[in-house]
Amino acid sequence: MSVDQYSVCPCGSGKKIKFCKCKDSIHEMERVLKMMSGGQMVAALDRLNQVLEEHPDAAWCLAIRGRLLLELKEDEALAENAERFIRLQPSNPLALTQQAAYRGVRGETQAAAESLLQALSESSSGVDTFVLDVASVLSLSFAQAGNLLSSRCFAGLALTAQGYENQRLASMAIEQVNRSREISNMLKDVPTLEVKPKTPAVRERYDEASVLLRANQILLAESKFESLARSNPQEEGVLRGLLVCAIWRGDAPRQSQILRKLSEIETIDIEQRARDLALSVLLTPDQPQISTPCANYTWEIEDLDLLEQELIAHARVVQLPAEVLRMAGNSDDNDVPPRSGFQLLDRELGDLDKLPEVEDAPMVLTNALLFGKQTDRPARLELLTVCQSERDEAIKFFTSLGGVTGEPQATEETIPLMSAANANMPIMRVSGTQAEARKLQTQVANREFVGRVLATPLPLFSDKPIGETVDDDAFTLQRTAIARVIESYDVMYDDPSVLARLRTELKVPELPAIAITNDDQLYTLPVDTLYRVDAESVSKQQLFILLDRARNFHCTPVIRATAQRLLAIDLGEDEAQIKPHAYLSLVDVTSDETKAMELLEEAKTWAKANNVSYAPMLLNECLRRIQAGDSNGFQATLQEIIRDFSDDAAVMGQLQQMLVELGIINPDGSPRNAPGPAAPMNVGSEPPAAAGGAGIWTPDSPTPPQPSGDGSKLWVPGNE
Template identity: 80%
Template sequence: MSVDQYSVCPCGSGKKIKFCKCKDSIHEMERVLKMMSGGQMVAALDRLNQVLEEHPDAAWCLAIRGRLLLELKEDQALAENAERFIRLQPSNPLALTQQAAYRGVCGETQSAAESLLQALAESSHGVDTFVLDVASVLSLSFAQAGNLLSSRCFAGLALTAQGYENERLASMAVEQVNRSREISNMLKDVPTLDVKPKTPAVRERYDEASVLLRANQILLAESKFESLARSNPQEEAVLRGLLVCAIWRGDAKRQSQILKKLSEVDTIDADRRARDLALSVLLAPDQPEICTPCSNYTWEIEDLAMLEQELIASSRVVQLPPDVIRMAGNTDENEVPPRSGFQLLDRELTETDKLPAPDVAPLVLTNALLFGKQTDRPARLELLSVCSSELDEAMKFFTAFSAVSGEPKVNEDTIPLMSAASVNMPIMRVAGTQAEARKLQTAVTNREFVRRVLATPLPLFDGKTPGETLEDEAFSLQRTALVRVIESYDVMYDDPAVLDQLRTALKVDALKPIDISDDEQVYSLPVDALYRVNVESATHQQLYILLDRARNFRCTPVQRGTAQRLLSIDLGEDEVRIKPHAYISLIDVTSDEEKAMELLAEAKTWAKANGVSHAPMLLNECVRRVQSGDSEGFQSVVQEIIADFSNDAAVMGQLQQMLVELGLINPDGSPRQGPPQGGAPMGVGSEPPAPPAGGGGGLWTPDSPTPPQTPGEGSKLWVPGS
């Protein structure tokens, strides 16, 4: 097949083949592509190498070879290929993208971002799909590294590119963050350039930079913003421009520094400054400003057996189950696991025949692990993640044993505030149900949270506790920022009264509600601002948009309030379109099982009466029956789906997919395990964002999940086709 000499050369230079150095060897490309389409990757590589020996300046070979090497995970060869490609064509976007890919594979995400930004700057003839492929991978790498705003920027390249169809990775990176209640909602939005300079001369240059920024010419925009910042160091708009550039560069430290500088600009509104400081704290690598000191303590033990028996006999200690011990110690798979593990309680455990009242429920002070003697080290006792507030009591208890003597080895560390402020309940079997255990966990967490926050020393307050700064106006901004950080976690809205108590205790005012004036406002609000929307001020169309955003970002109280509002007003001709969505949204955020079942029954009745499919309600009910351990109810709902929708391939496909995801059947429809078992773990939906380091908490109750059946028992679960 003849090659069109006036088509654009595939090497990425942007030149037509007739005017590119590749013209002498381009006829070989069809042969190479046929090998690749036939799966002959190694043969294709060999042919590319031969062409490069004959035509060292055949850049198209280097372009295709780089993609092959990336796919085959030949990292070192990819680095050499990219280096050769860049020497041949220093401004070629495909060469720069290969360099970015190699750096990303090596974990050098910030350097990879710089190379990819250079590739974007050189992509004057359109962005190649290879650039978007690498941007997608880089977005996932940033997300895994905790650099969430940078991840969102690069994911956006792939998700918004016209005609690009391989956006799965980028979509996954964004959705995982959006759906997590344990990630701050401030980290789910990239800051926008919503402020402009007032001085005409500065504004003109600022507009030039912002145009470049919107065109993804990040490096050029950054140089203009930096020039403006040198002559206008306190200009808010310029600093926010530099912030967006730092996000694109993947430089989390610089992002935090710029935001902290913004929080110190007196001309900015106090609430905005507090939010800037809060975001600065969240973006800083490892979030050191809101981490509190803790330590691990290790003693060498002569008589380990005696110490173990004494701990078992103590009424203030609970022994950890074997399957929890390795997780509690975070032990590497290649290391010898602990011999036994214990939890030290803040009070004696008097009875286990029933769940305790919240005001007398025992709490865990620390986890202790006993390690047996090994070839290269003696037997030892380790206390994990002991904070200053528990240190004295833990030391007093353990050093009272004769086997624990001498000075311990101390390994200093830090844990996040949200872990330090959370309660850790003992892992033990008691009478009661999982629902009762979750209720107890919630009550104890809510009772203790504010007190623990106020008593936790933090670098944000120069090592003081927030409670020690209540009368010091110099720390007013820091206290407000701390409240904004905690408010930004969706899990904190499970009981809004706790946030009210926190604001009152720290002397911080709640932010004002937001009235909606138009549809665009709902789309443009930051995620953390959705919680303040006055639903009474919105039309039903605006409520629908708000509900969709709340579901996408998992803003639980917003989803609940908006759905309730939609169900209570006249939707007119939009009722059939909106009401099913509102019902399902409300049911999804209803934790009370009895109330959820009532809503499902109401939704099914409405759907049948209005000629709307009630399949979504039945599928939702299936999941709830499994989670609550209602095997009989679950099978009844499945039978109802079969009876009503056996001829609907879409519904039956959703049912099968749901059963596979729940682990009840295999993809081929065969049973996988026994009937659905009961109960979620203690504290689901009520625990603070980050679990405490060194082990989890939770009571075992008789309806807790039981182990899977042993092979050969067979399944008691009825599934379609069985």
């Protein structure tokens, strides 16, 4: 088949083949494409190299060769190909995209973003799919680097392009961030250009720049915004335009700088200024303004046996189990592992055979590791990540022991506020269930959270503890900003009373509820403001939209409020579609296991009465029971699924996939590991190398729960 001389040349010039410089060699293209479609990638590369020797100006060869090299992960060859392509055609969008690709592979995300923005500026005849492919990869790179707003911009470029089908990477980058409860919801929205200048002359030039921005001509828009900013340095709309440009560029320090400047403009509403300041400190790499000093302390020990016995015998110390100790210390294979490890508590533990009451539950002050004598260093004691508020007590305790003398060597570092304010329980082996342990850990963390926040010194507060500034009007903006930062984390809504106490102590008002008047509000409200939506002001149809958006971003109180209302009202003919969704949504945000199981039972009863499949409820129950270590309940639920849905291939497939993901069975259906004998429950969690314990076991932890019972009662697909 001959090449159509009037089709667009694949070199990226935008010209038809007949009028492109590539026309003398384009007859080779069909042969190369046939090789590629047949999987002969190396042969295709060889042929492209031959064509380039004969026709050094064959840009179409460089365009196709670059795609092949990227797919084959030939990074050095891709860099050489892109440089040659750019020398040949400096403004070719495909050449610039190849440059972006190899810069991204090298981890130079900001430089990669600049190249890709240049490619977008040069894409006058439409954006090539190769540009979108690289934008998707770049979005994932930004997400992995923690530059979440920039990641969202490039992912959005791929997700909104008409006719583009390779959206998997972009979707992955967005979904991982959206559903994380540990990421601030302020970082799940790209700021928009809502504020416009009032002066006609400024407004006209601003409109020109904003049009370019919406057309993805970021570099041209930025040039116009910068020109406006020189003559109007306090113009809010212009600064917000520059902010969006900085996000596209992947320049996190610049983003933070612009937001800090906006927070200092006194003509802007105080709440908006506080929000700008909050976003500013969240966007700064490593968030230094809201991180508190801490340190690791090391003593050289003469008599390690004496110290170890003192720690084992002390009522305020818990020894780390061997399986936990293996995961502590440095991860370098060349380092000698710790000989033993301990957790120092804020009170005496006493003799426990069951979980303590919330008010009596101890907290971990620090984790201590003992290392034996090595060839090149003496025996030593290491305290890990001791915050300033706990430093004096920890140092006093360890220097009071007979085996510890002299001054320790300190290694300074910082820890984010949300980590410093999280109270951790020690690892204790007591009777009970994992669900009860998780509940206690949450209650203890909530008990201590506000006090720990107030006791934490931060650079944002001139290195003062936050609590010392509550009566100082000079820190009103900072206190409001820190309240909005904490409010933006979904984990804070498990117990709303904690946020209420925090606002009271900081003397920061609660933001008013938002009444919904039209559908557009539901789609355009920033994610962190979804929490304030008044569910009673929302229509039936809007309720489902609101629930869907809240689930996408895991906004717990919104999911709870909308699901409860959907279950309480008559939905008419939509009931069979929406009510199961509402039930499962409510179950997902119910932390109390007893209540969750009651809801699932209610959902199954409703589904059976209304001829709706209750398989999703059973699968959800199955997952929760295995996470709670309830072997008997898990077994009963499995048998119910088999009994009622063994003929439904879709349900059985979902069951098998779930059991594979949990590590219970292999992909072929054979059991991975048989459950062992009954084991005591672990409260607390493994301390990482340079941090305190981080809460009790969760489904994401390295060690799965051990179901109780004698022998294996677990059915797995494939067993008789």
